[in-house]
Amino acid sequence: MLNARLRDVMAAALEIAPERITDDASPSTIETWDSVQHIRLVLALEGEFGIRFSADEIAELTSVRAIEERLRRSDGKG
């Protein structure tokens, strides 16, 4: 189940309705998810969840699944 907090942040950063953030959402299904918006999304996630991604991670976090997976990992560490 997609975390409501994650959904809200993603919706704000990608400027779309929260319902559109589904498990399999990615830049290919959401037209506003372009490279600039991606950086906005990543920074919003960093602020919301108090983590810092490496440049490699930023480049790879291009799907809801990848983002959830990454957040789960830092939860485990925290």
Next chain:
Amino acid sequence: MERAEAPGAGAVGWAEMPTDLTSADYFRLSRTLQKEPRPDLADVRVACLGSHSLQFVEPFLVVEGARLGMRITSYFGPFGQFEQEIGNQESGLNRFGADALVLWLRPEDVDPDASIRFHGSGGSRFRTVVAESIKRLVGCAQEFRARSKGPILVANFSPPAALPLGPFEANNRDSLTYAIWEANAQLRDAIQAVPGTVVWDYANLVAGSGRDGWTDPRLWALARIAVAGRNQPSLAAHLARTLRGALRAPAKCLVFDLDGTIWGGVIGDDGIDGIQLGDDYPGSAYKAFQRYLLGLMDRGILLAVASKNDLEVVRQAFSDHPDMLIKWTDLAAARINWQPKSANLREIARELNLGADALVFFDDNPIERAEVRSNAPEVQVIEVPGDPLLYPTTLAAAAHFDQLSLTEEDRARAVMYLDDRRRQAAAERAASPEEFLQGLGMTGRVGLAGDGTLGRIAQLIGKTNQFNLTTRRHTLAELSDMARDPRTVVAWMRLADRFGDQGLIAVGILRKDGECGLIDSFVMSCRVMNRGVEQALAAYLCEHARRLDCHTMIGEYIPTRKNAIVSGLYAALGFRQVDDAGRRFELDLRRSTVAWPGTIRREEAATPTPAAE
């Protein structure tokens, strides 16, 4: 439903919006602002061109702009494409239709080696890149100016986080640091060639925020974004404030409270010896604030007091307290009584011939601030922090008194208001108004606009609300064009008398239209009301109209909320009303004219040579 998430939007006044917003808050607020009509905000369309990716700042700029009363719509050109965007009629920028242009070119983007390997060429490579960059920027500004009258903001250059010589940059005269300072001075001088172009002081923004961490290497590597995410709010706030300053005239008068504001304690209870004011804390905090206020006065902002106190006690504090830096004579107006402050502020505005919206109110008491906010909503109220040590930075952070450039009038204004008080005393002594005017020994100097006067003319046209017949707010760039147009006369008048020099106080613009001379603008500072200045300027305009072979002079009166005092001006000057609404007046120049008043000795300035193209 999405809107409900946005904190503050619509519900809270923008000026009181919280400052600690997260990135996600900015994105939500920005979307809300762009969707909803906001009649309380001024629409501003800004086009931005950069040597790096600027678009990222957009939501931050929307929110920070709203805080300053603007609803910003922006366009961001593809990075690095300055000439293409400006030069091509079909470019995104030219289709966008901008009110303002931002140019942001970083030498390190043009040639990274020029700054990182600065000493490889002894700095010459850097200086070359800078010289070429400045040339490009001025070229772009000129081309934009040919199509638009809007302000152009050009970012200056900031040193990179890693300086080649580390802590010893400043020890070496040939270091990158000095080269950048010189480049910024050159940039400032070069853009004077394009009217309405201002430096966006990016260098001081970065220095003020701290160069370390200003850039996020990840954002640069992945997206060519030059400013870290956490610094985007201050970047946007600084840009928005610069834009506002380029578009709006500054407030004219700061009205402040006394107890708890310029000294600690309550003078009525504590007495002169009991208030906190001196060289040791906490008195030093108030003394420092007084010094800051005098600094505002030095650049032309009027100081006035509204305080609930006993006048006599207050006067004594001003004259006898050894640490009072502000003198009673520094005040342009004072209301010390037990009336509501909103009423006192209105009286002060009336006394100084200002609109209430030209006043900024600074009071440590939140109840007084709330009273003014609700009963005199036009007055701009500063949110004052509890700690007096923070007063100066609070005022400095407020954009109300931002002024693009200091004119001679600004620097001399405080003195002029003092002269006014002496003039008023003379008026009270004189037996009749005529005797008073004769006794003033006035000299009126008239002339046509040139490089030395255009700045002040633009300022007067931009901020005069009351003695303004048409309220046409011509920009500096437009005025500069008019001054060069042989069919247009941009005339000014200065006034001096035995009490002092009043500076350039009136402007008239005459446009030849066939056989008619149309008075496009007629503006006068209210400081010189009832001295015959309007008659003198009208006489000067009539002479020019005759010289241009005009048969008829046409005066217009366009009513606004504030200019009722000039509704009868043209009739008083002998013009004939030609419509029912009282908006159009004519004077047949073949039969009559307006005569120069006998109480003002006339001087005429040499006609300025047109500014070099």
